[in-house]
Amino acid sequence: MAVGIFDSGLGGLTVLDAAQKRLPDVDFLYYGDNSHAPYGVRDAEDIYQLTHKAVHDMWDRGCNLVILACNTASAAALRRMQEAGVPEGKRVLGVFVPLIEALTERQWGDNSPPREVAVKHVALFATPATVASRAFQRELAFRAIGVDVEAQACGGVVDAIEEGDMILAEALVKSHVDALLRKMPRPEAAILGCTHYPLMEDIFQKALGPDVQVFSQGRLVADSLAHYLERRPEMIGGGAAGYVTTGDAGRVSSRATQFLRREITFDAA
Numbered sequence: 001m002a003v004g005i006f007d008s009g010l011g012g013l014t015v016l017d018a019a020q021k022r023l024p025d026v027d028f029l030y031y032g033d034n035s036h037a038p039y040g041v042r043d044a045e046d047i048y049q050l051t052h053k054a055v056h057d058m059w060d061r062g063c064n065l066v067i068l069a070c071n072t073a074s075a076a077a078l079r080r081m082q083e084a085g086v087p088e089g090k091r092v093l094g095v096f097v098p099l100i101e102a103l104t105e106r107q108w109g110d111n112s113p114p115r116e117v118a119v120k121h122v123a124l125f126a127t128p129a130t131v132a133s134r135a136f137q138r139e140l141a142f143r144a145i146g147v148d149v150e151a152q153a154c155g156g157v158v159d160a161i162e163e164g165d166m167i168l169a170e171a172l173v174k175s176h177v178d179a180l181l182r183k184m185p186r187p188e189a190a191i192l193g194c195t196h197y198p199l200m201e202d203i204f205q206k207a208l209g210p211d212v213q214v215f216s217q218g219r220l221v222a223d224s225l226a227h228y229l230e231r232r233p234e235m236i237g238g239g240a241a242g243y244v245t246t247g248d249a250g251r252v253s254s255r256a257t258q259f260l261r262r263e264i265t266f267d268a269a
Contacts (some may be wrong), residue, residue, distance in 0.1 A: 002029040002241040003225070004063030006054055009037035009162050010252070011196035012069030013259050015095065018218035019067075022226050027241035031058050031269065034247030038158040039072040040127025040194070047129060051077035054246075057269065059090050062239020065232075066092045067225065071194050071217075072127050075135035091235060095195065095217050096139045098224035103189060103215055104144045117144045119189045123180050123212070125204065126193030128153040136193060150184035152176050154194070161196045164258060173200050177207035189213045199259070244269040 005016050005028055016030050033039075033054050039047050051073040058066050068074045074094030081092055101107070104117045124136055131153040140147060154176045160169035180187070190212050192198060198216040205214050229236060243266040245252040256264035 002027045002061075002063055002237055002239045003229075003235070004029045004031060004055075004058040004061075004066035004237070004239075005069050006031045006033075006051070006058060006066055006073065007068075007070045007195060008033050008039040008050075008073065009158070009196075010034070010255055010259050011158065011161070011194060011199075013256060013264075014195050014198045014216075014218045015067065015069040015221050017260055018222035019225055022219075022222035023229070026229070026236060029058060029061060029063055029239055029241055030243045032243075032245040032247065032252060032266070034245045034252050036246065037162060038127070039070060039076075040129045040158055041155070042072075042129060044076045044129070044133065047072060047076040048080055052081060055081065055092055058239075059087060062237055064090055064237035065228075065235040066090075067221070068092060068094045069195050069221070071095060072129045075126075075130045075133035079135075089234075091232075093228075095221050096136055096193075098220040099191060099193075099215055099217055100136075100140050100143055101224070102220050103191070104140075106143055110143075114141065114143050114145045116146050119213075120147060121184060121186065121188050122147055122149045123184055123187040123190040123208070124149055124151040124193050125154050125176060125180070125190065125197060126151065127158060128155055130193055136191065148184075150180060150187070152180040152183075154197075157200070158194065158196050161199060162255070164255060166199075169200055170203050173197075173203045174207050177204065181208075187212055189215060192216045242267065 078094040245266045
């Protein structure tokens, strides 16, 4: 019995870890498309095709529900996949909505018209592809009005994290925060719009200052998933749990073990 969690690389492990802690009785299948990572520098069509292939593979493996833990995939592929039609009994969901619901203080499933919210100035840190898609702003507009969003494309951060070069990743984060603050000197909230970025949350917070509320996705997505499965328990699925990758299984296993600080073994997809 497995729920699928998909990411272009290792960043989705931050969502997986939170989901496993929140839902200890649910098994998960994690699928990393590491051979094509990172997605954040690819064009929208390429991202869609790669995401489509991976999600269908996960459905074929028995996952009824697949979470796109990759923000870039959520931004560039989710809506198109849903509009194209999903097989009966299957679902694919993204990671933007739980985060926006927390930012706007709306309850899960609240479909009332957009309204004014307390936060007016929001910094968004994301991959170049996510920023270019404007998917976050589009989803936010369904739920809130009067919110100014300043987006910063954080080139290089995902690559540095995937390579395990945290010194470079920290330097890049500080540089991107500085660039954002030149455009929006006093943000009230900051969105870490990539599942790799929670690994650098302390660096983002320190660079932004204590008065900026930083929203990270792992716990928020895990809570939203728990509520969803309470309403739709049939979506837990019947596939095999575990970890699969399109990349080098040994290398990905080593990196994942460093990520989560516990033994993780990937098989070839």
